[in-house]
Amino acid sequence: MGFWSRPKFTRPRVLSDKGIMGMNRRNIDYIGRYNPRRLYPLVDDKLQTKRIALACGVTVPDLIGTISQQHQVRHLAEMVQEWPGFCIKPAKGSGGKGITVIVRHDRTGYTKPSGAQETIDDLERHVSNILAGLYSLGGKPDVALIEALINFDDSFEGYSFEGVPDTRVIVFKGFPVMAMMRLSTDASDGKANLHQGAVGVGIDIGSGRAIRAVQFDQPVDHHPDTGRQLSELQVPDWETLLQLSASCYEMSGLGYLGTDMVLDKLRGPMLLELNARPGLAIQTANGAGLLPRLRRIEALDSQRMSVAQRVDYAREHFSIAS
Template sequence: MWAWPKQLRTRGIVGMNRRNIRYIGRYNDRRLYPLVDDKLKTKLLAERHGITTPALIGTVTTQFGVKHIREMITDVAGFVIKPAKGSGGKGILVVERVEGDRYIKPSGVALTLADLERHVSNILSGLYSLGGTPDVAVVEALINFDERFSAYTYEGVPDIRVVVFRGYPVMAMMRLSTAASDGKANLHQGAVGVGLDIATGRALRGVQFDRTRQAHPDTGHELASLVIPEWRTLLLLAASCYEVTGLGYLGTDMVLDRDRGPMLLELNARPGLAIQMANGEGLRRRLDLVEREAHGAEVSARVDFAQRQFARQGELPPPAEGVPLAGVAAGAYNGERFSA
């Protein structure tokens, strides 16, 4: 689907070319990319700065070590196996519980030890990594799901993406897993994205497969009532990742743990643009404002600025269920192709 350039300019849509050249190219030093492209390095870096992350059970670095995976997960009720250098949710395997010699995914599908070993071996070979390079398998403890979100998600833990520019949280959304996404909070695989008001953490609108949604496709629960608890704490955590990484244009992915509160899952030096669809608004105005007016403040002052300047007021009623998001899902902006 395409849209006229004037439509995209009016809505302040940031396209891939502008994102890559104006923001990523200008504000992200390529020497810092390994800090966020490698999930293991990100985890260790976050822990050094006192940022909470899911507990690390262990890592597998060689094919010889694959046979030790069983020892690593003995007496562990649930766990996640992920590639250190993966992207887009690829290669993430969630085991919700263990029943004897069977490992049960959130969907109810049972895996064997041989299945786990094969998956770890594929990770090491680079099947899911950026550029297909050899990788490391990271095994983490399962997140204690905050049951306040149980009606909003299906067979998976929802996460919260916040785009941080020069240390200021400029836009946010929650990603809700669905049957289509196989329990993963990944929009490209069919998760629902819900735009969030930076001021309050309240839902603005929902989208799935580039079309609006007012209710979760599997649970049937309406999305308008979604409110993120501990919202300011979460924004402070996201904003502090600027100092942690030194990256000026950053995507922070976080979850809410029932016992430990907001936790950092991973960071992204090239955050996607689908967050604009979920918010029904382009990033351009917010990024321009930060460039023009916001400089050198402490973390709490940056969050204050964002909550004050980017609050959504007088929100229009959502469009009818399933209406295509022309001009936001895809289109052209000054001759460039826009892609989420």
Template sequence: MIKRWLAQYASPFALGDMGIMGMNQRNISYISRYNPRRLYPLVDDKLETKRIALDAGVTVPDLIGVIEFQHQVSSLLDKIKDWPGFCIKPAKGSGGKGIVVIVSQDGQSFLKPSGKAESINDLERHVSNILAGLFSLGGKPDVALIEALINFDDVFDGFSYEGVPDTRVIVFKGFPVMAMMRLSTEASDGKANLHQGAVGVGLDINSGRAIRAVQHNLPIRYHPDTGRDLLELKVPNWELILSLSSSCYEMSGLGYIGTDMVLDKFKGPMLLELNARPGLAIQTANGAGLVPRLRKVEKLGRYATFSPEERVRFSRREFAAEVQLSMKTEPPMPE
């Protein structure tokens, strides 16, 4: 992908000049260096993430129930019967795989955001697949989490299609360094997954305003399904979102993480999950490279001590977007 992009659009040194971080540099210089492997279970297991978040006073979606063993699958209907909507997900899944969202039900028919109906047998079969490790990292046996739906905030009407948008913030040594919002589309089946066709909107780290948007690595201006102007997007409660993301450094002990936050209409910002190996597409969405920002934080020194609030102030000052980036067609940067 990178070689093809270089051959078509850039000199061999262009990516380095732009500060674009590649997979090898991310893995060796940041993930391996700053993320102790003994701490991975805290973020690779969503149930563990929920536990440490609650201990730290961070709001998370309500947990309806957990199914750990095959003989418990028949109890699924009892767990969900009083919940109009809910979400079933693997505790150790990645990339949005294995997540089923139900927005309404009558006890026999369970409707997905697309309008497709599932039966209880379909849902039980899906839970069995989760337990078998079909969606887990490394294919290892897993457990199924059943969570309450997030109440979609009206401020995002038209920006997302049939799904709840989330905000990804890359946090390095406790400093929020880059952010984007992921918006679901028909192509992504209502999921905020860029590889499945969701829209990524780069956000100004200072204000939470949109500065650029991409789908399938190509710049766009309007949401492909709703037609909403993506440049109008501004995330409310922005300082609080950054503060919560920053505090995940102390909460997890990991130096390089991706925090996924959602905005609930009634509960405000909530932590959806943490990622110890966040992807690199956030650079494409922002039209900027991570490397210069990471190095600026590294220059502060290993003994520098800042509170989450001080780290947020530093990031908002140092990494603010200077100008609104153009939405016209331009060569996409590689992931």
């Protein structure tokens, strides 16, 4: 298949031919069946996810601190003083909502990835909004996480505009079944979430190489801001990244899981967050459906397979070359 060949995804018959999974099937047959509800709080709260990751020896971005009460908000400037860059996020947020990335700061103010300046008052107001539940599920009161800035690996230079690219891997019963890189754009303001306007690049499970890419559900060949050709993208350290995602199965107990990984310049692959209801757009970015892969795993007796064996199996069977 030629690189950015353009299959006609939108025709329903073609969709089902490709085994594209819809929302109902995902909710009922996979999330409902494989994700015990009692485990949701572990992944719906980023603070808890960090705790279990650290307990399992999985690398995560440094936590500078948390703010859970209004009277602590005025300590924000002091908390971040010694950190060159940081990120403020709601513990129970999703889809990039309520995340503010600050790449540097000095006496004149705080600089976002776009170069836009924020004052300490702006940031404190933002934290207050997080506490009030503006970005949390169901509008419940929330906690603000202040996290160290991730410095993304040089190999992604030009692929992402003003923000950290992340790699989403769908892990089913501990097997990495489909992957996509998400690249931030001018539209997505330093965040790599598709609904914020990031580019999604389907990544071959076998090789870690780009398959095709989409932005706002439409195929794209080049990064809209940097012009870099997306077909050349190759995720470095692919095996390690797959093993890290696959091991999130044991760590979380969730059978159907989305793992968000980032590659830090100094610390290598890290886990950013886990998702118990990962989106379906990864299929569009890959030009392939999840269902055939999920069914293949369901037919397998995989209980005693190790992380390394599961990764080997996935690389062999879910590669576009196979």
